Amino acid sequence: MNRKKIALIGGGQIGQILALLAAQQELGDVVLLDIPELEHPVKGKALDLLQMAPADPFDAKVTGTSDYRDIAGADVVVITAGIPRKPGMSREDLLSTNLTVIRAVADEVRTHAPKAFVIVVTNPLDAMVYAFHKRSGFPKQQVCGMAGVLDTARWRAFVALELDVSVEDVSGTVLGGHGPTMVPLPRLTTVGGVPLTALLDAATIERIAQRTREAGTELVKLYGKGSAFFSPAGAAMVMVESYLKDRKRVLPCAALCQGEYGIQDLFIGVPCRVGAGGIEKIYEIPLDDHERSLLAKTVETVRESAAEVDG
Numbered sequence: 001m002n003r004k005k006i007a008l009i010g011g012g013q014i015g016q017i018l019a020l021l022a023a024q025q026e027l028g029d030v031v032l033l034d035i036p037e038l039e040h041p042v043k044g045k046a047l048d049l050l051q052m053a054p055a056d057p058f059d060a061k062v063t064g065t066s067d068y069r070d071i072a073g074a075d076v077v078v079i080t081a082g083i084p085r086k087p088g089m090s091r092e093d094l095l096s097t098n099l100t101v102i103r104a105v106a107d108e109v110r111t112h113a114p115k116a117f118v119i120v121v122t123n124p125l126d127a128m129v130y131a132f133h134k135r136s137g138f139p140k141q142q143v144c145g146m147a148g149v150l151d152t153a154r155w156r157a158f159v160a161l162e163l164d165v166s167v168e169d170v171s172g173t174v175l176g177g178h179g180p181t182m183v184p185l186p187r188l189t190t191v192g193g194v195p196l197t198a199l200l201d202a203a204t205i206e207r208i209a210q211r212t213r214e215a216g217t218e219l220v221k222l223y224g225k226g227s228a229f230f231s232p233a234g235a236a237m238v239m240v241e242s243y244l245k246d247r248k249r250v251l252p253c254a255a256l257c258q259g260e261y262g263i264q265d266l267f268i269g270v271p272c273r274v275g276a277g278g279i280e281k282i283y284e285i286p287l288d289d290h291e292r293s294l295l296a297k298t299v300e301t302v303r304e305s306a307a308e309v310d311g
């Protein structure tokens with residue numbers, strides 16, 4: 001059996017961790033691509049990883065390049081190309097710069113890897129995945145954004161920290177846009193099957209929800225000149241793995257809604273089944289009035305951001 005091919009567009013902070021995780025998990029051979037000016041550093045990162053393999057050990061070929069022809073035939077493309085946030089910036093502040101990048105990347109991916117399952121990570125996430133889809137013309141099953149898995153991981157991590165339990169036993173989901181309007185769902189979060197609402201009072205739950213909504217910004221402040229990279233890479237790999245192994249995991253992804261939750265023609269975080277068919281299905285969770293109103297607010301924000309892509 002031939003190895004799968006994973007193309008990583010953007011070989012910066014997140015791209016390099018994606019390469020490490022993909023190789024360590026032996027999900028396939030990895031191509032790490034960056035702009036021509038950074039061809040040497042990505043070649044270096046690839047070579048460094050290759051030399052890590054015997055110690056770990058893992059079998060995966062890792063190459064660095066600035067030539068899009070090297071992504072030909074990729075099964076999966078993960079896009080982190082673009083600029084990250086600096087302190088004081090919102091994700092939306094990145095829109096015009098990263099829109100130009102995403103459009104250029106979409107043209108190249110359409111030419112060289114037209115069958116690939118594409119996961120966009122570049123921010124502002126919901127607008128960037130929408131822009132990729134529009135520009136590439138790829139079917140909606142083939143394009144999604146990584147945000148919900150990360151937002152949910154943050155929610156689960158903070159809940160586990162509060163209760164001093166394993167993160168593995170905290171199950172839940174976060175809906176909506178990747179920004180301060182995202183919607184953690186405490187009512188549907190469980191800890192080893194026990195409802196979260198039976199374990200923590202409302203004020204504590206709200207404090208954790210607020211930390212989740214601001215988790216990316218908390219890291220931007222701490223890092224000083226960039227944004228999170230371990231956790232976004234880990235979250236994107238969960239999606240890559242589910243696709244390549246046809247695991248059919250149910251994961252919150254930024255997917256194109258066409259009527260689901262009453263949302264028309266917008267990429268936004270919703271629970272999806274991710275398998276060999278890409279985004280195979282969107283699940284509609286019955287929401288209560290409060291949750292519906294929070295979802296309406298996040299939809300409005302994401303729609304404004306998407307309008308800038310259209311405009």
Ligand code: APR
Nearest residue numbers: 010011012013014015034035080081082083084121122123
């Ligand atoms: N093609 C390929 N790579 C590109 C292109 C392009 N057209 N334009 C920029 N890049 C590369 C940059 O040269 C850089 O190496 O994308 C890389 C981005 O890496 P970092 O600056 O280290 O940013 P990172 O922390 O990885 O975040 C990338 O993901 O989560 C989002 O907000 C984050 O938008 C940001 C993106």
